[in-house]
Amino acid sequence: GQQLNQSPQSMFIQEGEDVSMNCTSSSIFNTWLWYKQDPGEGPVLLIALYKAGELTSNGRLTAQFGITRKDSFLNISASIPSDVGIYFCAGQLLGAGGTSYGKLTFGQGTILTVHP
Amino acid sequence: DTAVSQTPKYLVTQMGNDKSIKCEQNLGHDTMYWYKQDSKKFLKIMFSYNNKELIINETVPNRFSPKSPDKAHLNLHINSLELGDSAVYFCASSQSSGPANTGELFFGEGSRLTVL
Numbered sequence: 001g002q003q004l005n006q007s008p009q010s011m012f013i014q015e016g017e018d019v020s021m022n023c024t025s026s027s028i029f030n031t032w033l034w035y036k037q038d039p040g041e042g043p044v045l046l047i048a049l050y051k052a053g054e055l056t057s058n059g060r061l062t063a064q065f066g067i068t069r070k071d072s073f074l075n076i077s078a079s080i081p082s083d084v085g086i087y088f089c090a091g092q093l094l095g096a097g098g099t100s101y102g103k104l105t106f107g108q109g110t111i112l113t114v115h116p
Numbered sequence: 117d118t119a120v121s122q123t124p125k126y127l128v129t130q131m132g133n134d135k136s137i138k139c140e141q142n143l144g145h146d147t148m149y150w151y152k153q154d155s156k157k158f159l160k161i162m163f164s165y166n167n168k169e170l171i172i173n174e175t176v177p178n179r180f181s182p183k184s185p186d187k188a189h190l191n192l193h194i195n196s197l198e199l200g201d202s203a204v205y206f207c208a209s210s211q212s213s214g215p216a217n218t219g220e221l222f223f224g225e226g227s228r229l230t231v232l
Contacts, residue, residue, distance in 0.1 A: 042223025092219040106159040
């Protein structure tokens with residue numbers, strides 16, 4: 001089946017630093033998404049990307065959908081303590097007729113720790 | 117109001133028992149899901165229902181049986197629990213499962229199942 005390789009597995013940074021994480025896949029996706037999971041909560045969508053090459057920002061977050069459709073990265077600028085959590089990339093592949101049934105393939109997650 | 121709510125939040129039980137987790141969404145979404153998150157935080161889809169109809173059934177043991185009495189509810193019943201079933205089970209919903217599916221899933225807070 002499809003697999004996503006997400007790196008790094010964990011990061012320890014100082015408040016104010018920039019962060020970068022990425023995901024690669026052996027197969028293509030039609031949609032790349034980035035979710036964040038806080039402790040004791042479910043994942044929450046941060047950014048969604050729908051076109052190859054697309055670069056999208058959401059506040060201090062920037063994400064790109066790779067041209068090959070097999071990779072994506074997420075950057076966080078000027079990190080703050082509340083950025084702590086687990087960040088997941090996820091890919092969605094549309095089936096025949098444009099159906100997808102919302103089946104997401106998730107990366108292994110990047111655990112982010114921010115020291116004040 | 118919690119958009120996707122699942123109960124119980126914690127469940128501790130003995131091997132061999134049968135247990136259920138309930139999920140309700142008040143977002144008016146057509147599609148609901150069960151995802152399993154293991155001890156390494158890996159998220160994997162188990163089932164998906166669209167308007168009470170099963171549309172995704174990953175390779176999950178028959179001991180797991182989802183039931184959707186209406187499109188706002190999706191329950192998960194597990195028979196003959198095994199140690200390996202210990203995980204956090206997340207319910208999620210999305211607006212649709214067809215071409216309009218954006219990949220944005222709204223997750224519940226999770227139900228942590230511990231099998232002793």
